[in-house]
Amino acid sequence: MCPEQANNEHATRLGSCYGWCRRCKQVHTLPMGHARDLCRGLMLELEQTKRIDWHVPPKQADPRLTTDYLFGPARGQMFGVMEYVDDRGQVGCAKAFSGQYNGIWHVDGWVGPLVDTSEMDRISRPVERTIKELGRTIAGLSDDDPLRRDLVNKRRALSKGLMKKIHGLYTVSNFRGETRLMADVFEGPGGMPTGTGDCCAPKLLNHAVHNQWIPLGIAEFYWGLENRSGSKKHGRFYPACTEKCQPILGFMLCGLADK
Template sequence: MNPSCDCAGFCRDCGLEHVLPAEPALPYAQELMVALELRGSIGLDACADPRLSLEYLFGPARGQMFGVLAYRDASGQAGVLKAFSGQYNGVWEVPGWVPPILDPAEFARTIALDEPRIKDLTRRMHGLGVDDPARLAMLAERRGLSRNLMDRIFGLYRLTNFHGQTKPLAEVFTGKAMPTGTAECCAPKLLHHAAVHGLIPLGLAEFYFGRENRSATRRHGQFFAPCAEKCRPILGFMLCGLEGRVDG
């Protein structure tokens, strides 16, 4: 196994990198791929929501990342958590999969006011000349609204680590500018869920599933490390507190 698929990030509190290996989770990831292909859906049963069909991953939207986390609970019982990145075909919560870190209802309330305003500005800007002062004013207004909305969305995320510390996403992120979708990938979803429920992760693996991405860097069934842009800058905090507990 390529060690670069491990889950890792620099922890500011400890001044070092925390690492969770991919290897212990790989057999469960393989099992999940087989199960998904058999079912043809990420739903648990045959009469699942049609939006959960795997066809979605092979259409214009292309594939997305999935992840599994192998764990041991407080009584020593082993288990596996699974996650899909972000929303699946517009669905945040699917039984059998870990939920998003944010509250979907709060998310809906947050975007309800500004998203239509942003779309309306985009619509009104169409047909105006590039240097039209009206268009430039709308462009500036849209930029401000988008930036503000993004900050408020980031404000919905509070991350918990294995010391039981909970911090707002903006305090955890070690990079410069937070990309859209930070904390929506599989690794943060899985680690947060494990930390909140007192589960000790043994391994975490992420794989790409579906039609290859536009730049053809991600192909069906391939394993990847958690992403460098959104995940690495938060994983140091999220993995903190695990050392010494994994083999205990």
Template sequence: MFSTNTFIHFLDVSIDDELPQKFNYPFQYTPHKISKIAAEEVQNYLENQTDFKGGFDKLGKMFGVLIVKTLEGKLAYITAFSGSINENFLLNGFVPPILDTLNPKVFFKVGEEKLNQITREIEAFEKDELYISLQIKIATAKKQQEQEINAFREVLKTAKKKREVKRKEAKEKLKDDAFLRLSEELQKESVRQSFKLKRLKKDWESTLEKLQEELIDFKKPLTALKTTQKTFSAQLKEQLHENYRFLNAQHQQKNLIEIFKETYFQPPERTGECCAPKLLQFAYQNNLRPITMAEFWWGKSPVSEIKTHKQFYPACKSKCKPVLGFMLQGLEVDKNPVKNRNNIILEIPYEDDYLLVVVKPYRFLSVPGKQTEDSVYTRIKKYVPNATGPMMVHRLDMGTSGLLVIAKTFKVYKHLQQQFADRTVKKRYVAILDGIIKKNSGTINLPLRADYDNLPRQLVCFESGRPALTRYEVIERKNNQTKVYLYPETGRTHQLRVHCAHHLGLNTRIFGDDLYGITKDRLYLHAEQLEFTHPITEKRIEFFCESGF
């Protein structure tokens, strides 16, 4: 039972025989029922507690539970939240942070205050009246320079036109010698005016240079402050990464710098503040054996990401994958369940000398991945060794099954690619949604971009997202599920999955969606219909493939 008087909450259940033999793979899992029991206890507390105001009605937060066994063999759980709540890392009943950077006595808070003081000094300097007046003086001078030079250029243009008129009239009236003398005089006039323009430019350059030197000299203290700020900020960040030390099941220890060294990336901001590292760290420090873990979202969904109240989610990848890769060493961990299946046989319903159509199975890559070579592309490359060009005109997500058209020549590839770009290719997907939607049809228009902190996930972004449009049509409703047709008008990554799951879209995830919903035996999304113009015969051809669900 959850209690605010302890970090370790004992479970009043006896299901030892049903406990998992291996620790669950944290980036792809189905929560074990013992994890769900523990999560429900935490959720009941959050639902009824009056100990703190979390503001979850405005924006939710990730919570996690870790099932453990004590040295005496008792079954219990510990729980944590990501980041802080009300600027506090320490809440009764939840495990403490690995490093309490909010503690005023800890080096980070002291250093942060020093940085804030430098920032305040910079802001004060930038508001100084003399500094502002110098900047205004330079801006005014630049504007005046531009105006004077442009005005003089207009004078030169007018003078040039007059000279051309004089030269034309003189050619008709004057004799050769007189015309030659006039031409020379006009040429000298042109040179004198060009010299005046150069002189004007030089004078202004000199004036602006003196003003810039005055400004540079005046802002030397500001430049020094900004250099100090940058240097101290880098030192503080390095000190923070050195002091974030993580344990693993073999009682080894590494800091963030050592862990991320192999990734060739800097640790993202707030790495180490997520639920999973907090839970494992506390378990190792207190001789608790980790059994299984689960994380859930509590509260209002964020605008961009797909997070639903009480829904379970995998650990984040950008921050947690390197850290957990170290912390889980010494534990028996389930293998990643989402990998290519080796017994795949590709079905080819259509083939000619120019292209072929393939049925991609679910949980199989369209193109090779970082760790998996086997894919539709590698199989077809072997099947058609003399093919030229990129071949793969479009792709399907690993979890999505259905029809793909593949080009055998570069010319055919370019032709088909243009059809996709012009949106003349007709595509229809069928999906089963995990819930009932009320409207029979409609359109979803939500711009998408990559979630760079948690790839390959995508998120809705109205500022920098790319346009994404999906039409949908309900086929049937039964067993608290909705079967739909989906018609993507654009081809963004995970477009159909996000448009279905997001609360501004259908707010009903696709059944079996391991990224935006709950993992099942498969993702129930299938590209069942594909229609395009044959690049050689110029005839429209259509293909259909049953989903099997």
């Protein structure tokens, strides 16, 4: 079985959303359910309209939100759909894209990020400016210049410190009514990878908790040009990623089975 077939089989068998829960000492799971069919409807919408803001009149559409972006140098990305029951007993669905879409965090009709992006920008911009300045200085130094190593180490320390501050802005909630710093619930080896908390499943689950929705299923698929490693292909379903999502999903799903 080829890797993409294995991933699709894995997503079908276990559901796209699961993770180890420290409190319960077990894996919590959420099946795909009808969300898989809803994803197929989303795929059709993307295929026909070729943009993610199809709900607005064409003349008002943002050119940055066309799906051409997904088939260019940036390549594709993950999309997810969650089916849920709201506090009035009505069934609905919500959708999310992973990370940013063409540099944009917030798009009407799509679930937004876990983090306050304005606060993240406030923290990031001055440090990123310094990091870029250091990069330009380093590029102008010879490999044997003693200053080069010092500047490389300084740049690395700044990047590491910035990532720690950014991760400190992320909180995640679960269905027991608990909210914790994402860094405190992460169950993976080593430090948190860049982009942890920005994928579809964490966005959708956090949104469900804060709106008092009960998720019935989540499904995720990849749309666009195959990624550089070849591990994700256009139109395929995949489970939540091992490195960034599963280490926090156990906490986020905790309590859902009791609803």
